[in-house]
Amino acid sequence: MEKAREFLEKGAAGDGAARVSRLTFPPHKPHRESSFYEYFILRGVRVDRVQPGSISLSFRVPPRLTDGEGNLARGAIASLIDEIGAAVINEGSQPMDVSVDMSISYISAAKMNDELEITSRCLGRVGRYFGTTVLIQNKTTGEVVAEGRHSLFRVPASKM
Structure with a gap:
């Protein structure tokens, strides 16, 4: 991850595509550490x-x-x-949840440096199938930025 951060901070000079193709990332350990994707999206969420x-x-x-x-x-x-809808049903030691469906209503824009409030709720569970809702609002104005419904399936634990 440090190699990617260093590359992104310096910017792609001239041979950017070649430099990107040489980056390597070791696989992450699910449920023990964040992937690059999770780190990139969730960095700064409190x-x-x-x-x-x-x-x-x-x-x-x-x-x-x-x-x-x-x-x-x-x-x-x-x-x-996707990430926060899955987080509300996370049970730590349980196997990974797989997104099945998402429906998102984009209602208004959020500008750079706007403070947002994100609320996620579990709507229900049937067996290993879960439904969640995520509401993203501007914390200052109360204006709804987006609302999403997210369904997930909990993958059964491996017997290996």
Whole structure:
């Protein structure tokens, strides 16, 4: 991860594509450490409150997650909904949850450095199938930025 961070901070000079193709990342250990993707998306997220079936988080929109117009990118919103929707049902020692379906309503824009409040709730569970909802709001204005519904399936533990 340090190699990637160093590369991104220095910028791609001239032979950027060749430099990127030479980067190597050792596989991460699921449930023991964050992947590069998780680190990139979730860096800066602060946990405000955790209750059974619900979590509330704060997040200041960083430049790395904005589009060309300075708005929080829609892909970043989808990634936050994916990660935080899964976090609300995480049980630590349980096997990984796999996203089955997401439905996202993009309602308003969030600008770089806006403070956001993200609330995720578990809607229910049937066997190994879970439903969650994630609401992203501007903490200052209360305006809803996006709302997502996320369904996940808990992969059964390996018997190997």
